[in-house]
Amino acid sequence: MKHLMRILSVEEIADNIFEMVLSGEITKEMKVSGQFVHIRVSPYTENVLRRPISIANVDADKETLTIIFRAEGDGTTKMSKMQVGDDLDVLTPLGNGYPLEDFNHVLLVGGGIGVPPLHELSKQLNARGVKTTHVLGFNSKKDVFYEDEFNALGDTYITTADGTYGKEGFVTDQIELLETEFDQFYACGPKVMLKVLNDSMDIDGYISLEERMGCGIGVCYACVVPKPDGSYAKICSDGPVFKKGEILL
Amino acid sequence: MSKLAVNIPGLSLKNPIMPASGCFSFGQEFSELYDLSRLGAIMIKAATHQPRLGNPTPRVAETASGMLNAIGLQNPGVDHIIEHELKFLEKFDVPIIANVAGTAIEDYTEVAEKISQAPNVHALELNISCPNVKEGGIQFGTNVESAVRLTESVKRVSKVPVYVKLSPNVTNIVEIAQGVGEIADGLTMINTLVGMRLDKNGKPLIANKTGGLSGPAIKPVALNMIYQVRQAMPDIPIIGMGGISTVDDVLDYISVGCDAVAVGTANFTDPYVCPTLIDALDARVATMGLSHIHDIKGRAYQ
Numbered sequence: 001m002k003h004l005m006r007i008l009s010v011e012e013i014a015d016n017i018f019e020m021v022l023s024g025e026i027t028k029e030m031k032v033s034g035q036f037v038h039i040r041v042s043p044y045t046e047n048v049l050r051r052p053i054s055i056a057n058v059d060a061d062k063e064t065l066t067i068i069f070r071a072e073g074d075g076t077t078k079m080s081k082m083q084v085g086d087d088l089d090v091l092t093p094l095g096n097g098y099p100l101e102d103f104n105h106v107l108l109v110g111g112g113i114g115v116p117p118l119h120e121l122s123k124q125l126n127a128r129g130v131k132t133t134h135v136l137g138f139n140s141k142k143d144v145f146y147e148d149e150f151n152a153l154g155d156t157y158i159t160t161a162d163g164t165y166g167k168e169g170f171v172t173d174q175i176e177l178l179e180t181e182f183d184q185f186y187a188c189g190p191k192v193m194l195k196v197l198n199d200s201m202d203i204d205g206y207i208s209l210e211e212r213m214g215c216g217i218g219v220c221y222a223c224v225v226p227k228p229d230g231s232y233a234k235i236c237s238d239g240p241v242f243k244k245g246e247i248l249l
Numbered sequence: 250m251s252k253l254a255v256n257i258p259g260l261s262l263k264n265p266i267m268p269a270s271g272c273f274s275f276g277q278e279f280s281e282l283y284d285l286s287r288l289g290a291i292m293i294k295a296a297t298h299q300p301r302l303g304n305p306t307p308r309v310a311e312t313a314s315g316m317l318n319a320i321g322l323q324n325p326g327v328d329h330i331i332e333h334e335l336k337f338l339e340k341f342d343v344p345i346i347a348n349v350a351g352t353a354i355e356d357y358t359e360v361a362e363k364i365s366q367a368p369n370v371h372a373l374e375l376n377i378s379c380p381n382v383k384e385g386g387i388q389f390g391t392n393v394e395s396a397v398r399l400t401e402s403v404k405r406v407s408k409v410p411v412y413v414k415l416s417p418n419v420t421n422i423v424e425i426a427q428g429v430g431e432i433a434d435g436l437t438m439i440n441t442l443v444g445m446r447l448d449k450n451g452k453p454l455i456a457n458k459t460g461g462l463s464g465p466a467i468k469p470v471a472l473n474m475i476y477q478v479r480q481a482m483p484d485i486p487i488i489g490m491g492g493i494s495t496v497d498d499v500l501d502y503i504s505v506g507c508d509a510v511a512v513g514t515a516n517f518t519d520p521y522v523c524p525t526l527i528d529a530l531d532a533r534v535a536t537m538g539l540s541h542i543h544d545i546k547g548r549a550y551q
Contacts, residue, residue: 001282002521040518045465045494048518049311212307215517219274221323222309232302
Protein backbone atom coordinates (compact mmCIF):
# COMPACT_ATOMS: atom_id res chain seq x y z
CA MET A 1 0.00 0.00 0.00
CA LYS A 2 2.94 2.35 0.59
CA HIS A 3 4.68 3.39 -2.62
CA LEU A 4 7.35 5.82 -3.70
CA MET A 5 6.10 7.77 -6.68
CA ARG A 6 8.22 10.09 -8.77
CA ILE A 7 7.05 13.64 -9.47
CA LEU A 8 6.96 14.21 -13.25
CA SER A 9 5.44 17.70 -13.20
CA VAL A 10 3.89 20.33 -10.93
CA GLU A 11 1.93 23.12 -12.58
CA GLU A 12 -0.40 25.86 -11.37
CA ILE A 13 -3.50 25.44 -13.55
CA ALA A 14 -5.77 27.97 -11.80
CA ASP A 15 -5.45 30.41 -8.92
CA ASN A 16 -3.53 28.45 -6.28
CA ILE A 17 -4.73 25.17 -7.85
CA PHE A 18 -1.92 22.79 -8.76
CA GLU A 19 -1.79 19.77 -11.03
CA MET A 20 0.85 17.18 -10.19
CA VAL A 21 1.70 14.14 -12.28
CA LEU A 22 3.24 11.17 -10.47
CA SER A 23 4.66 7.99 -11.91
CA GLY A 24 4.79 4.51 -10.41
CA GLU A 25 3.88 0.90 -11.14
CA ILE A 26 1.01 0.94 -8.66
CA THR A 27 -1.03 2.85 -11.27
CA LYS A 28 -1.58 -0.50 -13.04
CA GLU A 29 -3.73 -1.58 -10.10
CA MET A 30 -5.68 1.67 -9.80
CA LYS A 31 -8.80 0.81 -11.73
CA VAL A 32 -11.51 2.43 -9.59
CA SER A 33 -12.28 6.15 -9.86
CA GLY A 34 -13.06 8.14 -6.71
CA GLN A 35 -10.32 6.57 -4.59
CA PHE A 36 -7.57 8.75 -3.13
CA VAL A 37 -3.87 8.98 -2.43
CA HIS A 38 -2.58 9.82 1.07
CA ILE A 39 0.62 11.81 0.74
CA ARG A 40 3.40 12.29 3.24
CA VAL A 41 4.45 15.90 2.73
CA SER A 42 7.70 15.79 4.69
CA PRO A 43 10.14 13.01 5.58
CA TYR A 44 10.87 14.84 8.85
CA THR A 45 8.73 15.20 11.97
CA GLU A 46 7.20 18.59 11.17
CA ASN A 47 4.12 17.16 9.43
CA VAL A 48 2.73 14.12 11.21
CA LEU A 49 -0.42 13.79 9.14
CA ARG A 50 -0.59 12.84 5.48
CA ARG A 51 -2.73 14.78 3.01
CA PRO A 52 -5.60 12.96 1.29
CA ILE A 53 -5.88 14.01 -2.37
CA SER A 54 -8.31 12.72 -4.99
CA ILE A 55 -7.14 11.29 -8.29
CA ALA A 56 -7.99 13.22 -11.46
CA ASN A 57 -6.50 10.88 -14.02
CA VAL A 58 -4.84 7.48 -14.24
CA ASP A 59 -2.87 6.35 -17.26
CA ALA A 60 -1.96 2.71 -16.66
CA ASP A 61 -0.02 2.43 -19.93
CA LYS A 62 2.25 5.33 -19.09
CA GLU A 63 2.15 4.36 -15.39
CA THR A 64 1.17 7.87 -14.33
CA LEU A 65 -1.53 9.41 -12.20
CA THR A 66 -2.60 13.03 -11.92
CA ILE A 67 -3.70 14.78 -8.76
CA ILE A 68 -5.09 18.29 -8.43
CA PHE A 69 -4.99 20.17 -5.14
CA ARG A 70 -5.40 23.66 -3.73
CA ALA A 71 -2.32 25.01 -1.93
CA GLU A 72 -4.14 26.11 1.20
CA GLY A 73 -2.36 25.06 4.36
CA ASP A 74 1.17 24.18 5.32
CA GLY A 75 1.14 20.70 3.76
CA THR A 76 -0.39 21.45 0.37
CA THR A 77 1.78 24.59 0.06
CA LYS A 78 4.83 22.37 0.56
CA MET A 79 3.50 20.02 -2.11
CA SER A 80 3.07 22.89 -4.56
CA LYS A 81 6.78 23.69 -4.18
CA MET A 82 8.06 20.15 -4.67
CA GLN A 83 10.52 19.54 -7.48
CA VAL A 84 10.23 17.40 -10.57
CA GLY A 85 12.27 14.24 -9.98
CA ASP A 86 11.53 14.11 -6.23
CA ASP A 87 10.01 10.93 -4.84
CA LEU A 88 6.79 11.13 -2.84
CA ASP A 89 5.76 8.65 -0.12
CA VAL A 90 2.19 7.74 -1.07
CA LEU A 91 -0.39 5.39 0.43
CA THR A 92 -2.72 4.21 -2.30
CA PRO A 93 -5.17 3.15 -3.52
CA LEU A 94 -7.35 4.06 -0.54
CA GLY A 95 -11.10 4.25 -0.02
CA ASN A 96 -14.10 3.05 -1.97
CA GLY A 97 -14.69 4.76 -5.29
CA TYR A 98 -17.61 5.27 -7.65
CA PRO A 99 -19.40 2.08 -8.74
CA LEU A 100 -19.85 1.98 -12.51
CA GLU A 101 -23.15 0.87 -13.94
CA ASP A 102 -24.31 0.60 -17.52
CA PHE A 103 -26.55 3.62 -17.76
CA ASN A 104 -27.45 5.55 -20.86
CA HIS A 105 -26.77 9.11 -19.70
CA VAL A 106 -25.52 10.37 -16.35
CA LEU A 107 -24.93 13.76 -14.74
CA LEU A 108 -21.60 14.61 -13.09
CA VAL A 109 -21.61 17.55 -10.68
CA GLY A 110 -18.42 19.01 -9.23
CA GLY A 111 -17.71 21.97 -6.98
CA GLY A 112 -14.28 23.65 -6.74
CA ILE A 113 -11.54 21.29 -5.64
CA GLY A 114 -14.16 18.49 -5.73
CA VAL A 115 -14.04 18.52 -9.54
CA PRO A 116 -10.85 16.41 -10.10
CA PRO A 117 -12.10 12.86 -9.32
CA LEU A 118 -15.03 13.37 -11.72
CA HIS A 119 -12.55 13.55 -14.61
CA GLU A 120 -11.29 10.01 -14.13
CA LEU A 121 -14.88 8.88 -13.48
CA SER A 122 -16.11 10.51 -16.69
CA LYS A 123 -13.29 8.89 -18.67
CA GLN A 124 -14.24 5.47 -17.32
CA LEU A 125 -17.97 6.01 -17.94
CA ASN A 126 -17.36 7.15 -21.51
CA ALA A 127 -15.11 4.13 -22.09
CA ARG A 128 -18.13 1.96 -21.22
CA GLY A 129 -20.35 3.87 -23.61
CA VAL A 130 -22.19 5.88 -20.96
CA LYS A 131 -22.95 9.44 -22.03
CA THR A 132 -21.90 12.11 -19.51
CA THR A 133 -22.98 15.70 -18.93
CA HIS A 134 -20.84 17.79 -16.59
CA VAL A 135 -21.85 20.74 -14.42
CA LEU A 136 -18.85 22.27 -12.68
CA GLY A 137 -19.13 25.10 -10.17
CA PHE A 138 -16.40 27.52 -9.10
CA ASN A 139 -16.26 30.74 -7.09
CA SER A 140 -14.78 32.90 -9.82
CA LYS A 141 -13.19 32.86 -13.29
CA LYS A 142 -9.68 32.59 -11.82
CA ASP A 143 -10.63 29.30 -10.12
CA VAL A 144 -11.85 27.45 -13.21
CA PHE A 145 -9.82 24.46 -14.42
CA TYR A 146 -10.16 21.37 -16.64
CA GLU A 147 -12.96 22.84 -18.78
CA ASP A 148 -11.35 21.54 -22.00
CA GLU A 149 -10.67 18.13 -20.52
CA PHE A 150 -14.33 17.72 -19.54
CA ASN A 151 -15.57 19.17 -22.85
CA ALA A 152 -13.69 16.39 -24.63
CA LEU A 153 -15.78 13.84 -22.71
CA GLY A 154 -19.28 15.35 -22.90
CA ASP A 155 -21.41 18.49 -22.63
CA THR A 156 -19.87 20.71 -19.97
CA TYR A 157 -21.45 23.67 -18.17
CA ILE A 158 -19.47 26.01 -15.92
CA THR A 159 -21.03 28.15 -13.19
CA THR A 160 -19.31 30.80 -11.11
CA ALA A 161 -20.73 32.26 -7.90
CA ASP A 162 -19.72 35.79 -8.92
CA GLY A 163 -20.76 35.43 -12.57
CA THR A 164 -17.30 36.21 -13.96
CA TYR A 165 -17.37 33.07 -16.12
CA GLY A 166 -20.08 30.73 -17.40
CA LYS A 167 -23.47 30.95 -15.78
CA GLU A 168 -23.76 33.09 -12.67
CA GLY A 169 -24.88 31.14 -9.62
CA PHE A 170 -24.49 27.63 -8.26
CA VAL A 171 -24.44 24.25 -9.95
CA THR A 172 -28.10 23.72 -9.02
CA ASP A 173 -29.11 26.84 -11.00
CA GLN A 174 -27.59 25.21 -14.09
CA ILE A 175 -28.98 21.74 -13.39
CA GLU A 176 -32.53 23.19 -13.31
CA LEU A 177 -32.09 24.37 -16.90
CA LEU A 178 -31.05 20.98 -18.28
CA GLU A 179 -33.79 19.10 -20.10
CA THR A 180 -32.02 15.75 -20.44
CA GLU A 181 -33.39 12.75 -18.54
CA PHE A 182 -30.46 11.48 -16.49
CA ASP A 183 -30.36 7.95 -15.08
CA GLN A 184 -28.02 8.76 -12.23
CA PHE A 185 -25.86 11.53 -10.79
CA TYR A 186 -22.33 11.49 -9.41
CA ALA A 187 -21.10 14.42 -7.31
CA CYS A 188 -18.06 15.67 -5.42
CA GLY A 189 -17.62 19.04 -3.76
CA PRO A 190 -18.25 21.07 -0.63
CA LYS A 191 -20.71 19.65 1.87
CA VAL A 192 -23.23 22.43 1.33
CA MET A 193 -23.40 21.62 -2.40
CA LEU A 194 -23.71 17.91 -1.74
CA LYS A 195 -26.50 18.53 0.76
CA VAL A 196 -28.52 20.54 -1.76
CA LEU A 197 -28.04 17.82 -4.39
CA ASN A 198 -28.87 15.10 -1.92
CA ASP A 199 -32.13 16.86 -1.02
CA SER A 200 -33.16 18.12 -4.47
CA MET A 201 -32.24 15.41 -6.99
CA ASP A 202 -35.07 12.96 -7.66
CA ILE A 203 -32.76 10.36 -9.21
CA ASP A 204 -30.30 8.06 -7.46
CA GLY A 205 -26.73 9.12 -7.16
CA TYR A 206 -23.34 8.82 -5.53
CA ILE A 207 -21.59 11.58 -3.63
CA SER A 208 -17.99 11.88 -2.51
CA LEU A 209 -17.05 13.68 0.71
CA GLU A 210 -13.94 15.40 1.95
CA GLU A 211 -12.99 15.90 5.59
CA ARG A 212 -9.89 16.40 7.70
CA MET A 213 -8.38 12.94 7.92
CA GLY A 214 -5.90 11.33 10.24
CA CYS A 215 -4.75 7.89 9.23
CA GLY A 216 -6.68 7.45 5.96
CA ILE A 217 -7.13 3.72 6.65
CA GLY A 218 -9.98 3.63 9.15
CA VAL A 219 -8.15 3.35 12.45
CA CYS A 220 -8.24 6.82 14.00
CA TYR A 221 -11.97 7.66 13.76
CA ALA A 222 -11.25 11.29 12.79
CA CYS A 223 -13.19 11.63 9.52
CA VAL A 224 -16.62 10.36 10.46
CA VAL A 225 -20.03 11.31 9.07
CA PRO A 226 -23.38 10.43 10.66
CA LYS A 227 -25.65 7.79 9.12
CA PRO A 228 -29.47 7.81 9.33
CA ASP A 229 -29.41 5.06 12.00
CA GLY A 230 -27.45 7.31 14.37
CA SER A 231 -24.11 5.58 13.94
CA TYR A 232 -21.09 6.96 12.09
CA ALA A 233 -19.46 6.00 8.80
CA LYS A 234 -15.73 6.59 8.29
CA ILE A 235 -15.16 8.73 5.22
CA CYS A 236 -11.68 7.32 4.51
CA SER A 237 -12.47 3.61 4.62
CA ASP A 238 -16.29 3.34 4.25
CA GLY A 239 -16.25 6.17 1.67
CA PRO A 240 -15.25 8.65 0.44
CA VAL A 241 -18.02 7.77 -2.06
CA PHE A 242 -21.45 7.09 -0.56
CA LYS A 243 -24.80 6.32 -2.13
CA LYS A 244 -27.33 9.13 -1.85
CA GLY A 245 -29.20 8.72 1.44
CA GLU A 246 -26.55 6.48 2.99
CA ILE A 247 -25.23 9.33 5.14
CA LEU A 248 -26.61 12.49 6.74
CA LEU A 249 -25.19 15.73 5.41
CA MET B 250 15.40 -11.44 19.31
CA SER B 251 15.96 -12.32 22.96
CA LYS B 252 18.00 -9.14 23.40
CA LEU B 253 14.74 -7.29 22.95
CA ALA B 254 12.48 -9.53 25.04
CA VAL B 255 10.97 -7.81 28.08
CA ASN B 256 8.93 -9.24 30.93
CA ILE B 257 6.70 -6.98 33.00
CA PRO B 258 3.61 -7.90 35.02
CA GLY B 259 1.20 -9.89 32.86
CA LEU B 260 3.21 -9.26 29.75
CA SER B 261 5.83 -11.37 28.10
CA LEU B 262 6.94 -9.05 25.29
CA LYS B 263 8.97 -10.32 22.30
CA ASN B 264 10.22 -6.78 21.96
CA PRO B 265 9.49 -3.51 23.76
CA ILE B 266 7.53 -1.93 20.87
CA MET B 267 3.75 -1.71 20.78
CA PRO B 268 1.14 0.56 19.19
CA ALA B 269 -0.47 3.01 21.62
CA SER B 270 -4.18 3.02 22.36
CA GLY B 271 -6.34 5.05 20.01
CA CYS B 272 -3.84 4.94 17.15
CA PHE B 273 -4.37 1.35 16.09
CA SER B 274 -8.12 0.83 16.47
CA PHE B 275 -8.45 -2.91 17.21
CA GLY B 276 -5.74 -4.07 14.81
CA GLN B 277 -7.91 -5.31 11.96
CA GLU B 278 -6.80 -2.69 9.42
CA PHE B 279 -3.11 -3.06 10.31
CA SER B 280 -3.36 -6.86 10.06
CA GLU B 281 -3.73 -6.35 6.30
CA LEU B 282 -0.40 -4.51 6.24
CA TYR B 283 1.82 -6.75 8.38
CA ASP B 284 1.80 -9.70 10.77
CA LEU B 285 0.55 -8.41 14.13
CA SER B 286 2.41 -11.25 15.89
CA ARG B 287 5.60 -9.27 15.31
CA LEU B 288 4.50 -6.63 17.85
CA GLY B 289 5.54 -6.68 21.48
CA ALA B 290 1.90 -6.09 22.44
CA ILE B 291 -1.13 -4.17 21.23
CA MET B 292 -2.83 -1.44 23.23
CA ILE B 293 -6.34 -1.50 21.80
CA LYS B 294 -8.66 1.49 21.53
CA ALA B 295 -10.46 2.45 24.73
CA ALA B 296 -13.47 0.37 25.70
CA THR B 297 -16.41 1.87 27.58
CA HIS B 298 -19.40 0.12 29.14
CA GLN B 299 -21.88 1.37 26.53
CA PRO B 300 -21.09 2.17 22.90
CA ARG B 301 -19.93 5.78 22.45
CA LEU B 302 -20.42 7.87 19.32
CA GLY B 303 -17.65 10.33 20.10
CA ASN B 304 -17.41 14.03 19.33
CA PRO B 305 -18.56 16.07 16.30
CA THR B 306 -16.07 16.77 13.48
CA PRO B 307 -13.51 18.20 12.86
CA ARG B 308 -11.85 15.87 15.31
CA VAL B 309 -8.21 16.25 14.31
CA ALA B 310 -5.86 19.03 13.27
CA GLU B 311 -2.17 19.03 12.51
CA THR B 312 0.11 21.30 14.54
CA ALA B 313 3.87 21.89 14.34
CA SER B 314 5.47 18.42 14.73
CA GLY B 315 2.27 17.13 16.24
CA MET B 316 -1.46 16.91 16.06
CA LEU B 317 -4.54 17.58 18.13
CA ASN B 318 -7.30 15.03 18.42
CA ALA B 319 -10.67 15.06 20.09
CA ILE B 320 -12.23 11.80 18.94
CA GLY B 321 -14.12 11.42 22.23
CA LEU B 322 -13.61 7.70 22.83
CA GLN B 323 -15.81 6.49 19.97
CA ASN B 324 -16.07 2.71 20.42
CA PRO B 325 -18.68 -0.05 20.03
CA GLY B 326 -18.82 -0.86 23.76
CA VAL B 327 -17.09 -3.54 25.81
CA ASP B 328 -19.41 -6.44 24.92
CA HIS B 329 -18.97 -5.92 21.20
CA ILE B 330 -15.22 -5.53 21.62
CA ILE B 331 -14.97 -8.83 23.48
CA GLU B 332 -17.18 -10.71 21.02
CA HIS B 333 -15.72 -9.32 17.81
CA GLU B 334 -12.54 -7.28 18.04
CA LEU B 335 -10.73 -9.35 20.68
CA LYS B 336 -11.96 -12.54 19.03
CA PHE B 337 -10.39 -11.43 15.75
CA LEU B 338 -7.07 -10.75 17.51
CA GLU B 339 -6.94 -14.29 18.94
CA LYS B 340 -5.32 -15.63 15.79
CA PHE B 341 -2.20 -13.56 16.45
CA ASP B 342 0.50 -14.47 18.94
CA VAL B 343 0.50 -11.10 20.69
CA PRO B 344 -0.60 -10.02 24.17
CA ILE B 345 -3.35 -7.41 24.29
CA ILE B 346 -3.42 -4.49 26.70
CA ALA B 347 -7.03 -3.37 26.98
CA ASN B 348 -7.56 0.35 27.53
CA VAL B 349 -10.47 0.88 29.92
CA ALA B 350 -12.42 4.15 30.12
CA GLY B 351 -15.61 5.39 31.75
CA THR B 352 -17.45 8.28 33.31
CA ALA B 353 -17.96 6.86 36.81
CA ILE B 354 -16.13 4.28 38.93
CA GLU B 355 -18.85 1.70 38.25
CA ASP B 356 -18.34 2.05 34.48
CA TYR B 357 -14.65 1.38 34.85
CA THR B 358 -15.11 -1.64 37.11
CA GLU B 359 -17.80 -3.13 34.88
CA VAL B 360 -15.59 -2.86 31.79
CA ALA B 361 -12.47 -4.00 33.65
CA GLU B 362 -14.14 -7.08 35.12
CA LYS B 363 -15.51 -8.17 31.74
CA ILE B 364 -12.60 -7.40 29.47
CA SER B 365 -9.93 -8.77 31.82
CA GLN B 366 -11.50 -12.21 31.36
CA ALA B 367 -10.88 -12.29 27.61
CA PRO B 368 -8.19 -14.93 26.97
CA ASN B 369 -5.84 -12.67 25.02
CA VAL B 370 -6.08 -9.65 27.34
CA HIS B 371 -2.95 -9.86 29.46
CA ALA B 372 -3.14 -6.45 31.11
CA LEU B 373 -5.40 -3.43 31.46
CA GLU B 374 -4.47 0.16 30.83
CA LEU B 375 -6.64 2.36 32.99
CA ASN B 376 -7.49 5.50 31.07
CA ILE B 377 -7.74 8.23 33.69
CA SER B 378 -6.28 10.82 31.37
CA CYS B 379 -8.46 11.25 28.27
CA PRO B 380 -8.83 15.03 27.84
CA ASN B 381 -11.63 14.80 25.29
CA VAL B 382 -14.67 13.62 27.19
CA LYS B 383 -16.85 15.81 29.39
CA GLU B 384 -17.10 13.44 32.31
CA GLY B 385 -14.64 10.97 33.70
CA GLY B 386 -11.32 10.52 31.97
CA ILE B 387 -8.98 13.28 32.93
CA GLN B 388 -10.87 14.33 36.06
CA PHE B 389 -9.85 11.04 37.66
CA GLY B 390 -6.27 11.53 36.59
CA THR B 391 -5.60 15.02 37.88
CA ASN B 392 -6.46 14.38 41.51
CA VAL B 393 -4.42 11.96 43.59
CA GLU B 394 -7.28 10.75 45.80
CA SER B 395 -9.73 10.04 43.00
CA ALA B 396 -7.01 8.38 40.92
CA VAL B 397 -6.10 6.12 43.81
CA ARG B 398 -9.72 5.28 44.60
CA LEU B 399 -10.44 4.35 40.98
CA THR B 400 -7.28 2.27 40.69
CA GLU B 401 -8.19 0.38 43.86
CA SER B 402 -11.67 -0.37 42.58
CA VAL B 403 -10.44 -1.61 39.22
CA LYS B 404 -7.60 -3.59 40.76
CA ARG B 405 -10.16 -5.39 42.94
CA VAL B 406 -12.15 -6.73 39.98
CA SER B 407 -9.48 -7.19 37.30
CA LYS B 408 -8.20 -10.68 36.53
CA VAL B 409 -5.00 -9.30 34.98
CA PRO B 410 -2.39 -6.71 36.03
CA VAL B 411 -3.48 -3.08 35.88
CA TYR B 412 -1.37 -0.30 34.38
CA VAL B 413 -2.52 3.27 34.90
CA LYS B 414 -2.13 5.78 32.06
CA LEU B 415 -1.04 9.08 33.56
CA SER B 416 -2.07 12.53 32.39
CA PRO B 417 0.63 15.14 31.83
CA ASN B 418 -1.95 17.86 32.53
CA VAL B 419 -1.04 18.02 36.21
CA THR B 420 1.10 20.18 38.48
CA ASN B 421 3.06 17.32 39.98
CA ILE B 422 3.14 14.04 38.08
CA VAL B 423 5.39 12.35 40.65
CA GLU B 424 2.73 12.82 43.32
CA ILE B 425 0.06 11.11 41.18
CA ALA B 426 2.48 8.39 40.08
CA GLN B 427 3.41 7.60 43.68
CA GLY B 428 -0.25 7.54 44.71
CA VAL B 429 -1.49 5.12 42.05
CA GLY B 430 1.86 3.32 41.99
CA GLU B 431 1.11 1.93 45.46
CA ILE B 432 -1.75 -0.08 43.96
CA ALA B 433 -1.17 -0.38 40.23
CA ASP B 434 1.08 -3.01 38.65
CA GLY B 435 2.62 -0.46 36.34
CA LEU B 436 2.33 2.95 34.70
CA THR B 437 1.95 4.07 31.13
CA MET B 438 2.90 7.65 30.39
CA ILE B 439 2.12 10.06 29.00
CA ASN B 440 -1.32 10.71 27.57
CA THR B 441 -1.87 13.79 25.41
CA LEU B 442 -1.47 17.42 26.51
CA VAL B 443 -4.54 19.64 26.26
CA GLY B 444 -4.14 22.09 23.40
CA MET B 445 -5.92 24.30 20.90
CA ARG B 446 -5.54 25.43 17.30
CA LEU B 447 -7.41 28.34 15.76
CA ASP B 448 -8.80 28.55 12.23
CA LYS B 449 -8.42 31.53 9.87
CA ASN B 450 -11.35 33.29 11.55
CA GLY B 451 -9.74 33.07 14.96
CA LYS B 452 -12.04 30.33 16.23
CA PRO B 453 -11.05 26.94 17.65
CA LEU B 454 -10.62 24.59 14.69
CA ILE B 455 -11.56 21.39 16.50
CA ALA B 456 -15.31 21.05 17.13
CA ASN B 457 -14.58 20.12 20.76
CA LYS B 458 -12.54 23.38 20.91
CA THR B 459 -9.65 21.66 22.72
CA GLY B 460 -7.88 18.48 21.74
CA GLY B 461 -5.09 16.26 22.97
CA LEU B 462 -1.67 17.17 21.59
CA SER B 463 0.48 14.23 20.52
CA GLY B 464 3.44 13.58 18.25
CA PRO B 465 7.13 14.56 18.33
CA ALA B 466 6.25 17.97 19.82
CA ILE B 467 5.47 16.38 23.21
CA LYS B 468 8.48 14.07 23.45
CA PRO B 469 10.61 16.41 25.63
CA VAL B 470 7.70 16.78 28.07
CA ALA B 471 7.21 13.02 28.28
CA LEU B 472 10.92 12.31 28.70
CA ASN B 473 11.19 14.72 31.58
CA MET B 474 8.10 13.37 33.34
CA ILE B 475 9.31 9.76 33.06
CA TYR B 476 12.80 10.84 34.17
CA GLN B 477 11.24 12.35 37.32
CA VAL B 478 8.88 9.47 38.06
CA ARG B 479 11.51 6.77 37.45
CA GLN B 480 13.91 8.28 39.99
CA ALA B 481 11.16 8.54 42.59
CA MET B 482 9.98 4.97 41.87
CA PRO B 483 12.91 2.80 40.77
CA ASP B 484 10.97 -0.47 40.51
CA ILE B 485 7.59 0.24 38.97
CA PRO B 486 7.16 -1.00 35.38
CA ILE B 487 6.75 1.93 32.98
CA ILE B 488 5.62 1.85 29.36
CA GLY B 489 6.62 5.19 27.86
CA MET B 490 5.00 7.06 24.99
CA GLY B 491 4.90 10.48 23.40
CA GLY B 492 6.14 11.29 19.91
CA ILE B 493 8.16 8.16 19.21
CA SER B 494 8.88 7.78 15.51
CA THR B 495 12.53 6.72 15.25
CA VAL B 496 14.81 4.17 16.89
CA ASP B 497 16.66 7.05 18.60
CA ASP B 498 13.39 8.04 20.22
CA VAL B 499 13.01 4.48 21.54
CA LEU B 500 16.52 4.59 23.00
CA ASP B 501 15.77 7.91 24.69
CA TYR B 502 12.69 6.47 26.39
CA ILE B 503 14.59 3.40 27.60
CA SER B 504 17.37 5.71 28.77
CA VAL B 505 15.05 7.66 31.08
CA GLY B 506 13.92 4.38 32.60
CA CYS B 507 11.09 2.87 30.53
CA ASP B 508 10.72 -0.90 30.36
CA ALA B 509 8.90 -0.73 27.02
CA VAL B 510 7.49 1.92 24.72
CA ALA B 511 4.33 2.61 22.76
CA VAL B 512 4.07 4.29 19.38
CA GLY B 513 1.05 6.49 18.73
CA THR B 514 0.78 9.30 16.21
CA ALA B 515 3.61 7.89 14.06
CA ASN B 516 1.25 5.09 12.98
CA PHE B 517 -0.65 7.75 11.03
CA THR B 518 2.48 9.18 9.44
CA ASP B 519 3.72 5.73 8.47
CA PRO B 520 1.44 2.73 9.08
CA TYR B 521 4.47 0.43 8.93
CA VAL B 522 6.35 2.29 11.68
CA CYS B 523 6.07 -0.42 14.37
CA PRO B 524 7.69 -3.30 12.42
CA THR B 525 10.22 -0.81 11.02
CA LEU B 526 11.18 0.24 14.57
CA ILE B 527 11.40 -3.38 15.76
CA ASP B 528 13.90 -4.20 12.98
CA ALA B 529 15.82 -0.99 13.56
CA LEU B 530 16.01 -1.58 17.30
CA ASP B 531 17.26 -5.13 16.77
CA ALA B 532 20.01 -3.80 14.49
CA ARG B 533 20.88 -0.94 16.84
CA VAL B 534 21.23 -3.17 19.89
CA ALA B 535 23.72 -5.25 17.89
CA THR B 536 25.65 -2.18 16.69
CA MET B 537 25.84 -0.84 20.23
CA GLY B 538 27.10 -4.20 21.46
CA LEU B 539 24.41 -4.50 24.11
CA SER B 540 23.58 -7.86 25.66
CA HIS B 541 20.01 -6.64 26.25
CA ILE B 542 18.07 -3.48 25.47
CA HIS B 543 17.71 -2.86 29.22
CA ASP B 544 21.50 -2.46 29.51
CA ILE B 545 20.84 1.23 28.81
CA LYS B 546 17.68 1.48 30.92
CA GLY B 547 17.93 4.45 33.25
CA ARG B 548 21.31 5.61 31.97
CA ALA B 549 19.99 9.19 31.76
CA TYR B 550 20.14 9.62 35.54
CA GLN B 551 22.81 7.11 36.51
